[in-house]
Amino acid sequence: MPHDEAPAARGHQDWLGEADALIPRLPTRHRVAGADVDGSGSAFPVVSPRDGRVVALVADGGEKEVDLAVAAARRAFDSGPWPRMSPVERGRVLLRIADLVEEHRAELALTVTLENGKPITESHGVELRALAGTFRWYGQLADKLTDESPHTGPGALALVTREPSGVVGAVVPWNFPLTLAAWKVAPALAAGCTVVLKPSELTPLSALSLGRIADEAGLPPGVLNVVAGGGPTAGRALGTHPDVDVIAFTGSTAVGRHFLRYAADSNLKRVWLELGGKSPNIVLPDAPDLATAAATAAWGIFFNQGEMCTAPSRLLVHASVADEVTDAVVARAGTLRVGDPLDPATEMGALAGAARVATVQEHVRRGADAGARLRAGGSPRHVVPGGAYFDPTVLDRVTPGMALAREEIFGPVLSVLTFETLDEAVALANDTEYGLAAGLWTSDLSAAHTVARRLRAGTVWVNCYEEGDLTVPFGGYKQSGHGRDKSAHALEKYTELKTTWIQL
Numbered sequence: 244m245p246h247d248e249a250p251a252a253r254g255h256q257d258w259l260g261e262a263d264a265l266i267p268r269l270p271t272r273h274r275v276a277g278a279d280v281d282g283s284g285s286a287f288p289v290v291s292p293r294d295g296r297v298v299a300l301v302a303d304g305g306e307k308e309v310d311l312a313v314a315a316a317r318r319a320f321d322s323g324p325w326p327r328m329s330p331v332e333r334g335r336v337l338l339r340i341a342d343l344v345e346e347h348r349a350e351l352a353l354t355v356t357l358e359n360g361k362p363i364t365e366s367h368g369v370e371l372r373a374l375a376g377t378f379r380w381y382g383q384l385a386d387k388l389t390d391e392s393p394h395t396g397p398g399a400l401a402l403v404t405r406e407p408s409g410v411v412g413a414v415v416p417w418n419f420p421l422t423l424a425a426w427k428v429a430p431a432l433a434a435g436c437t438v439v440l441k442p443s444e445l446t447p448l449s450a451l452s453l454g455r456i457a458d459e460a461g462l463p464p465g466v467l468n469v470v471a472g473g474g475p476t477a478g479r480a481l482g483t484h485p486d487v488d489v490i491a492f493t494g495s496t497a498v499g500r501h502f503l504r505y506a507a508d509s510n511l512k513r514v515w516l517e518l519g520g521k522s523p524n525i526v527l528p529d530a531p532d533l534a535t536a537a538a539t540a541a542w543g544i545f546f547n548q549g550e551m552c553t554a555p556s557r558l559l560v561h562a563s564v565a566d567e568v569t570d571a572v573v574a575r576a577g578t579l580r581v582g583d584p585l586d587p588a589t590e591m592g593a594l595a596g597a598a599r600v601a602t603v604q605e606h607v608r609r610g611a612d613a614g615a616r617l618r619a620g621g622s623p624r625h626v627v628p629g630g631a632y633f634d635p636t637v638l639d640r641v642t643p644g645m646a647l648a649r650e651e652i653f654g655p656v657l658s659v660l661t662f663e664t665l666d667e668a669v670a671l672a673n674d675t676e677y678g679l680a681a682g683l684w685t686s687d688l689s690a691a692h693t694v695a696r697r698l699r700a701g702t703v704w705v706n707c708y709e710e711g712d713l714t715v716p717f718g719g720y721k722q723s724g725h726g727r728d729k730s731a732h733a734l735e736k737y738t739e740l741k742t743t744w745i746q747l
């Protein structure tokens with residue numbers, strides 16, 4: 244299979260030209276039962292945060308389109324071949340999806356950058372690698388699962404088998420529109436479920452493309468359906484639908500609550516939530532290398548414009564090394580190349596839209612008013628006219644009660660807090676309603692293990708940040724959600740355990 248050349252082989256002008264050629268070809272219709280569907284005929288604009296331009300008018304899904312898609316997924320589950328196929332055959336289709344993703348890699352990366360504003364190098368190198376890698380990983384896993392036969396008395400045989408849960412509604416946000424969709428769709432399909440995917444209304448284009456690719460790869464009609472539309476309309480229709488068996492949601496904690504209510508008020512469908520975060524990154528004075536700790540802290544908060552659920556947005560640094568570490572992060576904020584997302588030299592692109600820029604600026608203003616000290620950035624940046632750009636921003640002298648230390652900003656804004664003792668660091672780290680991730684920098688093996696155990700977070704990174712692969716589960720404690728994406732554990736969301744007890 245010929246793979247797309249790396250973005251480095253294309254320059255800024257190449258990507259600009261390819262974007263102009265792609266925009267008129269972007270998908271604008273829902274994908275239901277293997278076909279493009281217009282739905283009710285109304286449409287909504289997809290505005291590129293790169294330059295404020297409307298790049299597509301997309302069919303606006305509501306109850307009617309969700310009904311259509313759920314009915315297709317229901318039929319495909321109840322009487323179609325997918326759940327009855329051998330796992331090895333299902334795995335083969337997932338592997339073909341991964342191959343086709345690779346084949347369309349540049350086009351998909353460009354679609355993500357146009358709708359989301361992230362640098363093309365990251366769409367190509369991170370999003371698309373994750374998308375293809377996730378389908379490949381679950382494709383390879385599909386036929387390697389085994390059921391259980393517990394030891395019973397001699398008069399009986401017990402089987403504990405996993406069966407696909409049914410129709411899955413996957414509702415995802417805009418910050419990693421393809422990765423997060425894949426983390427739900429691939430394990431759900433591997434388990435034998437059928438899916439209705441609802442992408443964010445800010446980034447529906449890449450998901451609609453994925454729907455077409457999956458059908459082209461040989462997925463039977465109705466196994467993966469994609470409905471574009473708003474949260475309170477299409478999202479709610481999926482959450483309340485009586486024929487949806489499982490909701491797999493990634494997004495904000497506030498909307499996660501809605502899905503629990505939707506389930507309670509409808510059919511008690513299973514609801515799995517991957518939600519927000521305000522992750523601490525603790526730097527102890529014995530960090531193996533303070534320069535690396537600082538560089539990683541800066542990379543962590545500015546990567547993907549800070550629009551990361553796991554962003555290490557609270558830097559908790561020991562008072563004795565606070566100046567050294569903070570100064571290095573501030574220096575890096577000053578050299579980071581904020582630029583046109585279509586320029587391969589760009590390190591930080593556009594935020595997801597003008598509304599995001601206004602929200603981030605408001606957080607910074609309130610933080611400064613509350614007494615935090617602005618050390619870097621703090622303002623919108625003019626890069627491409629009409630675009631949504633913001634400075635890499637650092638504030639220190641942040642105290643635990645400030646909104647800067649408590650609220651998820653979801654932008655390139657780092658809050659620096661200091662501590663004197665290890666106990667104080669752990670208390671500060673856990674002093675949040677969230678529990679998605681945490682970082683810890685130390686050379687002390689015992690401190691690494693004991694502090695990692697005391698941190699109430701789904702992932703703890705020691706002497707690194709954002710590392711990992713598909714072998715490890717990902718998800719939150721506390722109000723960062725429950726259930727896990729990635730790894731074989733993700734299958735637990737999409738399967739029911741059945742006990743068969745046979746009296747011999």
Ligand code: NAD
Pocket residue numbers: 414415416417418419423441442443444472473474475476477478479482493494495496498499501517518519520551552553651653679719723724
């Ligand atoms: P969001 O909660 O506003 O939207 C997420 C999805 O829910 C979108 O598809 C949206 O259309 C839909 N939605 C919105 N309102 C709805 C409603 N009333 N009923 C039904 N559906 C509704 O989140 P966002 O702004 O798209 O993304 C940012 C949030 O996502 C942040 O809080 C971030 O931390 C979180 N996030 C979490 C993870 C994780 O894995 N834990 C990963 C990425 C992002």
